[in-house]
Amino acid sequence: MLSKNTKEAFLNPLNLNNPVLVQILGICSALAVTVQLKPALVMGVSVTIIVALSNVVISLIRKSIPMRIRIIVQLVVVAALVTIVSEILKAFAYDVAMQLSVYIGLIITNCILMGRLEAFAMTNSPMESLMDGLGNGLGYAAILIIVAFFRELLGSGKLLGYQIIPESWYITNGGWYENCGMMLMPAMALILVGCVIWIHRSINEEKK
């Protein structure tokens, strides 16, 4: 059903060419939204949708874009899409819009978007661009979820807001356990991303 190119466009960014792990893009938002799992999930889904949509739009008009202002055109398209999605969320899913709050605006500045538009959508067909967008968005979301999983579990003892580590374990309740406050700090996200990159590289090293 899908041609080899289209399949690769989708699968590569999930692992071998992951935008966060290999290209080290989108790190800033990975720090901001990974304290808890829920915002990380929402952010991952939003970025996936926006990258896929903007990739398709740019790919459709790629032949008409004047080369000298292509970055501006890409930026305008992304900003317009993000604003429209944000407006639609506010009208039909108010709670989600409030949950995303400032992060939805930050999607515009996510380097993965500009990276994919410039590197892929400008030179490829809409179908391939769609798959590339989905792949990159999901690759980004996967890393956010891994990092947020550890940060929320070790930092707050919760997952998706539900208490996982029994209350009776905590020192305040006479137990022996204490949450790792370090996990709530932005620096810990970088360290965790570093660890994931380490594991990812060593696995791929073996494959070679």
Added chain:
Amino acid sequence: MAKQFVCKVCGYVHTGDQAPDVCPQCNQTNCFEEKKTKRFSTDSNVYTIIYATVLVVIVAVALAAVSQALSKRQQANALLDKQKQILVALNQDLDAVADPAALYKELCQDTIPCGETEAYVFNIEGATKYVLRLHGQGLWGGIGGYLALDEDKNTVFGVNFNHEGETPGLGAEITTAKFRDQFKGKHIKDASGAIRSIAVLKSGKAAEAGQEQVDAWAGATITSTGVSDMLAANLAEYAAFLNEGKACKHACGHDCENQEEKEVTDVE
């Protein structure tokens, strides 16, 4: 219009209606190809400027249309959200309420304009409660909320906080019941009746004499300070309303009192 033909071998350009059979330069036969002139170049200045203009106009129209089409729904959502927040401040369990808007309508008695802001009068199980609107600054953006007071305009009945983008797990925890419940039963005035607000302080620190305090959220110092400052600043805005003995139905504060005084002086 004359066409242009280029020799594939030597690059000789012939201008005319038909290609010559033999190239005059290299003497090859059948070597001419019509030169296709591009109708426009996507790199020309004119094209670039027109493209940018058209793109911006299309995007502007699209955004304006979306905004117009959805604004009613958004406003309804924002209003419902505000009503829900006020109901939470009034200790209503939203999970048990099927229609928050109807409940709000049932409980809300009056809205009193108060300078640039307003106070809301509620009737909860026969008792009058006042709800004040709060807005302030957290770490990353604005924070806000609603403070519900008992009829004495002193004892806190309940409070609700919201925020634009405080850190999840830290500053954002001001919205949790664990943080909010600390405020219940605290007093915003001291024994003499002066407005002192409620301090949000790290455990171990003591508030000034006459001021009651709650614990700050660990790891969210700036957001906690923001809540503290927000309470102090907003209660000062409501000072006229809070110092009145009974609810003034027209507008809280100076207007009402001054008018009464004026009337008195007029009589004299």
